[in-house]
Amino acid sequence: MADLPSLWTHEPHHILTFRPGDKVADIDAGATPGFDGSKSDAPELQAERNERFAELQEMLYANGRAGDSRSVLLVLQGMDTAGKGGIVKHVVGAGNPQGIDYTSFGVPTAEEKAHGYLWRIRNALPAAGQVGVFDRSHYEDVLVVRVHNLVPPEVWAARYDEINAFEKELVDSGTTLVKVAMFVSLDEQKRRLAERLERPDKYWKYNPGDLDERKLWPAYQEAYQAVLDKTSTGYAPWHVVPCDRKWYSRLAITELLIEALKSLGMSWPPADFDVDAEKKRLTQA
Amino acid sequence: MADLPSLWTHEPHHILTFRPGDKVADIDAGATPGFDGSKSDAPELQAERNERFAELQEMLYANGRAGDSRSVLLVLQGMDTAGKGGIVKHVVGAGNPQGIDYTSFGVPTAEEKAHGYLWRIRNALPAAGQVGVFDRSHYEDVLVVRVHNLVPPEVWAARYDEINAFEKELVDSGTTLVKVAMFVSLDEQKRRLAERLERPDKYWKYNPGDLDERKLWPAYQEAYQAVLDKTSTGYAPWHVVPCDRKWYSRLAITELLIEALKSLGMSWPPADFDVDAEKKRLTQA
Numbered sequence: 001m002a003d004l005p006s007l008w009t010h011e012p013h014h015i016l017t018f019r020p021g022d023k024v025a026d027i028d029a030g031a032t033p034g035f036d037g038s039k040s041d042a043p044e045l046q047a048e049r050n051e052r053f054a055e056l057q058e059m060l061y062a063n064g065r066a067g068d069s070r071s072v073l074l075v076l077q078g079m080d081t082a083g084k085g086g087i088v089k090h091v092v093g094a095g096n097p098q099g100i101d102y103t104s105f106g107v108p109t110a111e112e113k114a115h116g117y118l119w120r121i122r123n124a125l126p127a128a129g130q131v132g133v134f135d136r137s138h139y140e141d142v143l144v145v146r147v148h149n150l151v152p153p154e155v156w157a158a159r160y161d162e163i164n165a166f167e168k169e170l171v172d173s174g175t176t177l178v179k180v181a182m183f184v185s186l187d188e189q190k191r192r193l194a195e196r197l198e199r200p201d202k203y204w205k206y207n208p209g210d211l212d213e214r215k216l217w218p219a220y221q222e223a224y225q226a227v228l229d230k231t232s233t234g235y236a237p238w239h240v241v242p243c244d245r246k247w248y249s250r251l252a253i254t255e256l257l258i259e260a261l262k263s264l265g266m267s268w269p270p271a272d273f274d275v276d277a278e279k280k281r282l283t284q285a
Numbered sequence: 286m287a288d289l290p291s292l293w294t295h296e297p298h299h300i301l302t303f304r305p306g307d308k309v310a311d312i313d314a315g316a317t318p319g320f321d322g323s324k325s326d327a328p329e330l331q332a333e334r335n336e337r338f339a340e341l342q343e344m345l346y347a348n349g350r351a352g353d354s355r356s357v358l359l360v361l362q363g364m365d366t367a368g369k370g371g372i373v374k375h376v377v378g379a380g381n382p383q384g385i386d387y388t389s390f391g392v393p394t395a396e397e398k399a400h401g402y403l404w405r406i407r408n409a410l411p412a413a414g415q416v417g418v419f420d421r422s423h424y425e426d427v428l429v430v431r432v433h434n435l436v437p438p439e440v441w442a443a444r445y446d447e448i449n450a451f452e453k454e455l456v457d458s459g460t461t462l463v464k465v466a467m468f469v470s471l472d473e474q475k476r477r478l479a480e481r482l483e484r485p486d487k488y489w490k491y492n493p494g495d496l497d498e499r500k501l502w503p504a505y506q507e508a509y510q511a512v513l514d515k516t517s518t519g520y521a522p523w524h525v526v527p528c529d530r531k532w533y534s535r536l537a538i539t540e541l542l543i544e545a546l547k548s549l550g551m552s553w554p555p556a557d558f559d560v561d562a563e564k565k566r567l568t569q570a
Contacts, residue, residue, distance in 0.1 A: 062489040089381045096374045097387040097418065104383065133382065190567065197564050203556040204347040208563060211570045271488040278493060279482050282475065285496045 010034035012255040018238040029185040030244040042247035050094035056261035061099035064129010066269035071126040078182030081192040104135040160230035295319035297540040303523040314470040315529040327532035335379035341546035346384035349414010351554035356411040363467030366477040389420040445515035
């Protein structure tokens with residue numbers, strides 16, 4: 001844990017990993033697993049770790065330019081108001097736009113519907129050297145699609161295996177997956193929705209449909225349980241992040257990204273030219 | 286200039302606009318036009334203006350979500366080492382990845398070459414609510430292409446009008462163009478190239494071909510002069526930014542973006558639902 005700030009008592013990528021038998025119903029969305037600090041510690045630590053993430057992200061980009069085909073893909077799933085947008089802004093946003101490839105997946109367009117559900121996902125995969133970010137993802141096709149019966153049960157039921165096979169292919173081709181399930185409590189969701197209704201600068205984030213989804217909470221919990229049970233694999237595990245405390249979820253997901261980047265064992269790419277010869281040429285140029 | 290920090294004696298979008306008759310040969314890349322401060326003023330001011338940019342960028346994104354079709358497109362052109370990458374990282378990077386659409390244009394791929402030169406450009410145009418960033422652009426097709434005679438003279442010569450027509454179409458469809466020509470001096474370029482050769486963490490940015498391009502400086506100056514003379518239009522003017530002082534170019538381009546966003550006269554989108562009714566529904570949900 002040499003690189004991990006000492007306020008973490010456990011490495012987030014260990015303590016937050018979903019384990020067989022873990023129950024969604026038992027998740028305490030207000031907890032701060034593995035972190036021994038408080039909200040007041042967060043701003044300074046977040047700023048410091050944002051820089052560390054940015055440094056590693058630049059190194060991945062540099063290696064991509066130098067021919068390394070690897071990439072990282074952050075997959076964000078969570079109930080409304082869990083804070084996906086805040087992760088994009090305050091965590092991913094610390095990176096260099098040059099090497100960040102963000103995609104948001106909404107209700108499928110007509111063109112998207114004309115293809116299989118993984119078509120739009122494949123089109124958005126990060127290129128070599130990029131940190132891709134999926135704001136929602138192919139997991140919508142076993143979450144909202146399952147809860148609302150948008151396809152027959154045998155169709156969505158087959159998707160867990162399809163997704164595992166798809167992700168295996170991704171990992172084998174050099175993409176490190178960071179899958180994050182963000183959990184917010186019903187009470188905190190209510191508070192956040194109320195805030196959107198109080199602030200005219202937040203109206204645009206409010207969607208009356210969110211209240212209808214809220215009523216389906218038990219069905220979503222069941223659908224998330226199935227996702228975690230069936231698609232948390234050794235090569236692409238799920239991380240379960242409690243999100244009632246935004247400062248914690250941001251710190252935790254930053255560490256998940258840093259760990260994924262560190263696991264690539266990168267260094268700055270060596271010169272693919274004769275440094276001394278170029279120095280000589282430059283003095284004469 | 287209510288919103289402009291007082292260290293600016295002139296609005297950057299005025300003082301940096303290319304004017305008919307201006308000569309590229311006369312540009313002082315070390316100058317700081319319109320700015321009455323120094324390098325020591327830059328960090329605090331940059332941080333403050335980054336926040337202002339981020340706020341306006343989020344407002345554009347919010348309006349895009351609410352049905353406003355407008356967008357902003359920053360076009361960055363400049364000689365090697367002028368600092369395009371630094372603008373992307375330190376200026377654009379202050380925005381939210383959700384609303385930033387970055388594209389780098391390199392040597393055309395086989396697929397790109399099979400189409401007209403504007404094909405890849407059109408494919409990369411920002412969607413509603415986005416701040417697009419072009420790191421190099423269609424102007425490569427009248428810069429490097431002209432200098433290296435990659436197409437016959439009558440072909441590149443026709444492109445200035447084609448580009449003007451293309452940009453007119455863009456502007457008419459709601460895209461505000463911010464075209465920035467970044468100028469670095471020969472001496473400063475040499476210093477920056479030397480730095481890349483001294484630092485192993487910068488080798489990846491060094492390209493031996495840059496030294497060959499350096500020898501073509503006069504031809505590039507001529508090509509830039511033609512670009513500015515022929516494509517600085519009322520609806521899509523060029524801004525000429527001296528870039529020997531990175532802190533100045535970053536502050537200046539931040540202001541150009543802020544001004545472009547402010548010119549859209551946006552406010553937060555109004556609620557497209559009954560706020561009081563939703564508050565009532567929420568208390569019962």
